[in-house]
Amino acid sequence: MTEGMQTRHHSADEPLRRLSRFDGTGFHPVTADSIQAPFVHVFVHGWQPGFWLQERFHAVGDLVAELPAWDPRLIDPTGRTLSSYYLPLLEALAGLGEDHCVLHYSWLDESATDADLILAYRSRQATQNNGRRLAMALQQGLSNPDARIQLIGHSHGSAVAVHAAAALERAPEQVTLLDAPDNRLSRLSGAANLTDVVLPRIAPGRTDGRTFVDSYTSVFGSPYHRIPGLSAVVDVVLTPAGKAPDHNVVRAVNWAHLYAVEWYARSVRESGHGVGYGWSPLAGASVARLHPSYRSLWPLRPLELTRMPEMAWKPWQQRVAARGLRRGRITGADLTLDAHKPAAAVILSSLPGDGLIEFGLEVQGGDGSEQIQIDLDALTVFVAEARYPVPASGRYVMLADGRAGDHLLTARLITSGPDSQAQVRITGVTIVSWPDAAPGFTFRRLALTTFTSGAVSGSLATVATGAGLLWLRRQLRSLLQR
Structure with missing residues (x-):
């Protein structure tokens, strides 16, 4: 961090x-x-x-x-x-x-x-x-x-x-x-x-x-x-x-x-x-x-x-629905921001099935005009103004691409000047996952899917062509033996 x-x-x-x-x-x-x-x-x-x-x-x-x-x-x-x-x-x-x-x-x-x-x-x-x-x-x-x-x-x-x-x-x-x-x-x-x-x-x-x-x-x-x-x-x-x-x-x-x-x-x-x-x-x-x-x-x-x-729900659907969400709190991921240290970052690791990063947001001091911005992998995904409290339902960012691995979470405090007394703490960083999460989009996944689809269709075409040629040979052989 x-x-x-x-x-x-x-x-x-x-x-x-x-x-x-x-x-x-x-x-x-x-x-x-x-x-x-x-x-x-x-x-x-x-x-x-x-x-x-x-x-x-x-x-x-x-x-x-x-x-x-x-x-x-x-x-x-x-x-x-x-x-x-x-x-x-x-x-x-x-x-x-x-x-x-x-x-x-x-x-x-x-x-x-x-x-x-x-x-x-x-x-x-x-x-x-x-x-x-x-x-x-x-x-x-x-x-x-x-x-x-x-x-x-x-x-x-x-x-x-x-x-x-x-x-x-x-x-x-x-x-x-x-x-x-x-x-x-x-x-x-x-x-x-x-x-x-x-x-x-x-x-x-x-x-x-x-x-x-x-x-x-x-x-x-x-x-x-x-x-x-x-x-x-x-x-x-x-x-x-x-x-x-x-x-x-x-x-x-x-x-x-x-x-x-x-x-x-x-x-x-x-x-x-x-x-x-x-x-x-x-x-x-x-x-x-x-x-x-x-x-x-x-x-x-x-x-x-x-x-x-x-x-009616199938048995496997009932089992998946009963599992619910899994939350894993990340230790040492709390971030503190103020006018003198307006930015901080932490690297988080995600696994397949991880979909959200939840966090707590505490704001003290300031005049309410301060903004908190959060980036995930250099892309801005969250913004809030201090005077408008964000409910627990909104304190999250999505791992929308579904890419397992390391992610850079960056937080910034934007104030009217260096004399601002505002202090922001991002606490309780937690990764949320669920077993039935459908994967999102990555170029690697798209390439793999395209390759697999091509390989499967190509293999099926090869088998079909081989079967067709074998049938044709048998028909020709039968005609020649008459």
């Missing part, structure tokens, strides 16, 4: 500038203590492949650190603005009335990449820190302590929403996940949120005081309600309706991926159907008797949902 290490200067994060208020006609800046509505809906976009060059070009030209996702100059290859894909949902929410404040959180500068599918992991890596940023932005912007909050995330934005929910001292009323990538294909490619690692920390439930979680899958999602600790989640499998755009496979997949956003927008406009937003606690609905799983079977009647039968 090292303390007082020499580091480059780090500026304080300003998450409030990433938040915009949509009033039905346009986007407007959000200032401190300006959100007074009793109902607050926050939408978070996801991974944006192909927008990296545009975002950087316009940000440099505008002399700003990042360009927001609602900037009209962001155009995709079909000629549509980026924001146009989300406007139907934002407009539907804004149409609920003056008591409903609609916010859009942008993290385009970190979610945009080149159009290469293998780069999805870069967007996913930024979800942890942006979840904490979103929580800070809401704490700074809200003036109504009793506001009922719904966090809505699409794609990787759903991971941002879950991390934000875990970091908020007062839990949100609802977290809505729109095609959150967590299936096997997503895990192999590095796009998976690994939401099942963090979602249990917010203790989803169907009663007052608990966060209601509903998830809608159109391509890349995976059910959560059968995961230990997530039985209260409502899972909905959607059948994309409408005409897919031409025969371009990538565009067709993207269209289906965005269908969850379109479907939820429709459920807001037609909430009388009692599904989607129609069963939201913010709409006055009771969620206690909702079925765990539904499916949309009829493309022409998308809001007609059918209950999915619940499958």
Whole structure:
């Protein structure tokens, strides 16, 4: 462990500038203590492949650190603005009335990449820190302590929403996940949120005081309600309706991926159907008797949902669920920060199945404006402001890549100057693991999987070819002997 290490200067994060208020006609800046509505809906976009060059070009030209996702100059290859894909949902929410404040959180500068599918992991890596940023932005912007909050995330934005929910001292009323990538294909490619690692920390439930979680899958999602600790989640499998755009496979997949956003927008406009937003606690609905799983079977009647039968747990699933989590506290890993020693680091070793690093966070002195930032392997994954206590549910960082081995955990204290009296202690560093943890993404694992798949398919092809040649020889021999 090292303390007082020499580091480059780090500026304080300003998450409030990433938040915009949509009033039905346009986007407007959000200032401190300006959100007074009793109902607050926050939408978070996801991974944006192909927008990296545009975002950087316009940000440099505008002399700003990042360009927001609602900037009209962001155009995709079909000629549509980026924001146009989300406007139907934002407009539907804004149409609920003056008591409903609609916010859009942008993290385009970190979610945009080149159009290469293998780069999805870069967007996913930024979800942890942006979840904490979103929580800070809401704490700074809200003036109504009793506001009922719904966090809505699409794609990787759903991971941002879950991390934000875990970091908020007062839990949100609802977290809505729109095609959150967590299936096997997503895990192999590095796009998976690994939401099942963090979602249990917010203790989803169907009663007052608990966060209601509903998830809608159109391509890349995976059910959560059968995961230990997530039985209260409502899972909905959607059948994309409408005409897919031409025969371009990538565009067709993207269209289906965005269908969850379109479907939820429709459920807001037609909430009388009692599904989607129609069963939201913010709409006055009771969620206690909702079925765990539904499916949309009829493309022409998308809001007609059918209950999915619940499958009995297999014995091995029951055994795995009964094992629970394992926690191992790391001795000698406590870190102390102050204005004179603003940074410290420790090297931690993880094993297969390790998924989280938990810690305690103590702040003394200072004026409350101090920020604590934590990096994992040189990537910022945690940020908090001293005046907003982080609950136990939010004091963690994810080992999202699932790579066993050594990891560098770095903590920084950012103050207004060397005279700050703030002192921060990071204590009780603990690694959390569970036996059934699905592995995340690493290039080594991807290469091994690709090699193994190639070897297996190649071997099968060789065997098939050999069998075919042997059959052909026998047929020729039979013909020659006649």
